Amino acid sequence: xxxxxxxxxxxxxxxxxxxxxxxxxxxxxxxxxxxxxxxxxxxxxxxxxxxxxxxxxxxxxxxxxxxxxxxxxxxxxxxxxxxxxxxxxxxxxxxxxxxxxxxxxxxxxxxxxxxxxxxxxxxxxxxxxxxxxxxxxxxxxxxxxxxxxxxxxxxxxxxxxxxxxxxxxxxxxxxxxxxxxxxxxxxxxxxxxxxxxxxxxxxxxxxxxxxxxxxxxxxxxxxxxxxxxxxxxxxxxxxxxxxxxxxxxxxxxxxxxxxxxxxxxxxxxxxxxxxxxxxxxxxxxxxxxxxxxxxxxxxxxxxxxxxxxxxxxxxxxxxxxxxxxxxxxxxxxxxxxxxxxxxxxxxxxxxxxxxxxxxxxxxxxxxxxxxxxxxxxxxxxxxxxxxxxxxxxxxxxxxxxxxxxxxxxxxxxxxxxxxxxxxxxxxxxxxxxxxxxxxxxxxxxxxxxxxxxxxxxxxxxxxxxxxxxxxxxxxxxxxxxxxxxxxxxxxxxxxxxxxxxxxxxxxxxxxxxxxxxxxxxxxxxxxxxxxxxxxxxxxxxxxxxxxxxxxxxxxxxxxxxxxxxxxxxxxxxxxxxxxxxxxxx
Numbered sequence: 181x182x183x184x185x186x187x188x189x190x191x192x193x194x195x196x197x198x199x200x201x202x203x204x205x206x207x208x209x210x211x212x213x214x215x216x217x218x219x220x221x222x223x224x225x226x227x228x229x230x231x232x233x234x235x236x237x238x239x240x241x242x243x244x245x246x247x248x249x250x251x252x253x254x255x256x257x258x259x260x261x262x263x264x265x266x267x268x269x270x271x272x273x274x275x276x277x278x279x280x281x282x283x284x285x286x287x288x289x290x291x292x293x294x295x296x297x298x299x300x301x302x303x304x305x306x307x308x309x310x311x312x313x314x315x316x317x318x319x320x321x322x323x324x325x326x327x328x329x330x331x332x333x334x335x336x337x338x339x340x341x342x343x344x345x346x347x348x349x350x351x352x353x354x355x356x357x358x359x360x361x362x363x364x365x366x367x368x369x370x371x372x373x374x375x376x377x378x379x380x381x382x383x384x385x386x387x388x389x390x391x392x393x394x395x396x397x398x399x400x401x402x403x404x405x406x407x408x409x410x411x412x413x414x415x416x417x418x419x420x421x422x423x424x425x426x427x428x429x430x431x432x433x434x435x436x437x438x439x440x441x442x443x444x445x446x447x448x449x450x451x452x453x454x455x456x457x458x459x460x461x462x463x464x465x466x467x468x469x470x471x472x473x474x475x476x477x478x479x480x481x482x483x484x485x486x487x488x489x490x491x492x493x494x495x496x497x498x499x500x501x502x503x504x505x506x507x508x509x510x511x512x513x514x515x516x517x518x519x520x521x522x523x524x525x526x527x528x529x530x531x532x533x534x535x536x537x538x539x540x541x542x543x544x545x546x547x548x549x550x551x552x553x554x555x556x557x558x559x560x561x562x563x564x565x566x567x568x569x570x571x572x573x574x575x576x577x578x579x580x581x582x583x584x585x586x587x588x589x590x591x592x593x594x595x596x597x598x599x600x601x602x603x604x605x606x607x608x609x610x611x612x613x614x615x616x617x618x619x620x621x622x623x624x625x626x627x628x629x630x631x632x633x634x635x636x637x638x639x640x641x642x643x644x645x646x647x648x649x650x651x652x653x654x655x656x657x658x659x660x661x662x663x664x665x666x667x668x669x670x671x672x673x674x675x676x677x678x679x680x681x682x683x684x685x686x687x688x689x690x691x692x693x694x695x696x697x698x699x700x701x702x703x704x705x706x707x708x709x710x711x712x713x714x715x716x717x718x719x720x721x722x723x724x725x726x727x728x729x730x731x732x733x734x735x736x737x738x739x740x741x742x743x744x745x746x747x748x749x750x751x752x753x754x755x756x757x758x759x760x761x762x763x764x765x
Contacts, residue, residue, distance in 0.1 A: 244375025261746035278340030458554035484532035533565035641723030651681030
């Protein structure tokens with residue numbers, strides 16, 4: 181009997197294992213289904229889906245911020261315009277590749293795409309640091325491409341792949357299939373571009389306020405944010421690049437790193453006097469011990485400089501003659517000459533302060549308008565800026581528009597001297613802006629406009645025709661004569677020109693008196709450049725009428741030429757100051 185029962189148990193066990201079904205198991209599965217149904221409440225689904233969408237938004241938000249920060253880090257070495265030429269195309273290609281190949285990456289990548297993101301983010305500052313010294317080899321066109329192809333491109337690929345994985349967990353409801361297939365990709369790209377745009381707006385005014393809001397500070401902060409978003413044991417591989425950035429990366433503006441950078445530059449006979457980051461770019465003051473001059477840079481542009489051996493006199497000796505040429509606005513002949521002590525001048529754009537300091541030395545009541553407070557601070561500290569009025573540290577477009585309404589016909593002289601990285605800031609060269617300056621000039625007043633650019637391009641002609649539309653009587657002078665052989669060989673004619681204009685056409689053509697000893701102020705450069713030379717025939721600057729003039733809502737007609745002009749400016753800057761000075765920012 182016992183054997184029979186034992187046999188039945190074995191048969192039962194065998195039968196259960198064979199068909200896998202028993203009343204007990206059936207009851208157990210029913211209980212599991214009931215529990216799952218109770219847990220699948222609306223609130224549970226809401227929390228779960230909210231988590232999915234929050235991860236997507238954070239992924240795209242971090243990439244949008246890093247996209248802007250990557251451009252900030254390239255601009256001191258290549259300038260903002262060359263850095264941007266291929267930027268959007270690389271990002272778009274990276275996002276498309278990551279989205280399309282997320283399954284392949286998931287299969288063959290040693291770790292998940294999400295866990296790989298912090299490692300890539302931490303390595304970016306080190307890669308940028310090591311690629312910077314090769315900028316002279318790569319050049320302004322390929323340098324940014326190579327750098328972002330090894331930094332931002334992998335980040336965008338992994339971000340898009342991770343976002344695609346997250347979208348697989350998203351419930352898109354009862355959307356038609358063709359919409360459900362397209363919506364994740366389109367909405368992800370739109371979200372990324374939104375965050376990228378907002379980052380540019382909100383980060384720019386904060387740059388330089390604390391060490392976090394510096395170029396490297398932001399990259400390190402984003403690295404930590406990625407690590408917090410996707411923690412894993414693989415973060416151990418990020419320790420070395422993180423420590424390298426913290427201790428050895430010369431772009432980090434800590435005291436220890438800055439002192440080490442100063443020592444490195446001293447070995448090349450260059451002094452780094454101070455460096456700061458601000459709203460207009462990376463700003464530093466450097467001094468050549470061998471050549472004997474001091475200069476201020478902003479990103480990949482020189483704002484001006486002076487010869488050290490002439491310091492201590494009434495005025496400085498600028499390294500560029502164009503700044504002296506601007507002072508000739510005082511020597512424009514008028515029907516009723518105005519004494520310096522009775523004159524009022526408005527200077528838009530500071531640089532190192534050569535022109536406003538000279539006006540103040542002559543006793544002219546001078547108002548200075550400068551957007552960047554750091555530029556003003558360093559001009560006072562290192563270039564002996566002279567002032568007799570508090571500076572106006574704000575946007576010139578807004579300030580002059582308001583002033584033209586409340587205080588028209590205020591100034592005898594206006595000097596317009598603004599320039600950014602190989603391209604004119606278009607808002608300061610529009611018809612509307614010049615009309616505001618026209619209103620601010622007294623009837624006998626004169627304006628001097630410094631324009632730096634490639635005269636072989638259409639842009640200078642559009643700008644000059646815009647000026648002529650407001651100021652009918654003008655004359656144009658180059659800083660240096662035309663080098664026809666160089667222009668023919670390179671196809672570029674990059675130079676500074678100063679455009680002098682009278683407010684009205686009455687009283688005949690614009691003429692200048694000869695400089696006197698009082699004008700020269702015992703300055704060799706003023707003795708040389710105040711006698712204006714290298715006049716440009718007006719017909720050479722007018723160009724075809726179909727190009728029109730530059731209005732506030734038509735700036736695209738000159739922006740399209742900025743890339744070519746900026747590349748030429750980059751090469752000019754590298755011939756003025758050695759490559760390693762630009763690279764060791």
